[in-house]
Amino acid sequence: MPNLGDRDDIDAYVGSRISLRRSAMGLSQTALARQLGISFQQVQKYETGINRISASRLHRVAMILGTSVESFFPAVERERAGDGAILRTLTATADGRAIALDFPMIERVDVRKAVATVVAALAQREADTVMIDR
Numbered sequence: 598m599p600n601l602g603d604r605d606d607i608d609a610y611v612g613s614r615i616s617l618r619r620s621a622m623g624l625s626q627t628a629l630a631r632q633l634g635i636s637f638q639q640v641q642k643y644e645t646g647i648n649r650i651s652a653s654r655l656h657r658v659a660m661i662l663g664t665s666v667e668s669f670f671p672a673v674e675r676e677r678a679g680d681g682a683i684l685r686t687l688t689a690t691a692d693g694r695a696i697a698l699d700f701p702m703i704e705r706v707d708v709r710k711a712v713a714t715v716v717a718a719l720a721q722r723e724a725d726t727v728m729i730d731r
Contacts, residue, residue, distance in 0.1 A: 607670075609646030611655070614669040616644040618662045632661050664689045 619629055626644070630637040633654065642648035650658070652666075659666045665686045687693040703709045 605646065608649050610671060611650065611669045612644040612646045615650075615658055615662070618664055618668070619644075622662060624662070629658070629661065633657060 619626070626637040626640040630640045633640070639648065643650045655666055655669065659669070668686050668689070684697075688697050700709065700712070703712065
């Protein structure tokens, strides 16, 4: 988790989350850049945190990548936003909606807890990988 007081760490964190989402969608930096009307080098600079991304451009990136702006920020900030923002983030993608709809259908409490544990572990692993790759 980045130091929330250091803007450079946040820039790098946001950029790494953009990179993860873009990659997960199978979108190249060039393809994202084209949709944003910028160079792929600029996307690289955003993803590494070298350049800060403006609020309006971050909003556009979130729309292109089918997610919320909040999904690019550390979990601490999302938790402060409340359950509504977290639910909107979860349901912003087809996969998230499927999880939200199907999870309550799991009747066994131990199985639901196991699924939650696996998801938390995978999310932490991705967050740790992002910080290592910086």
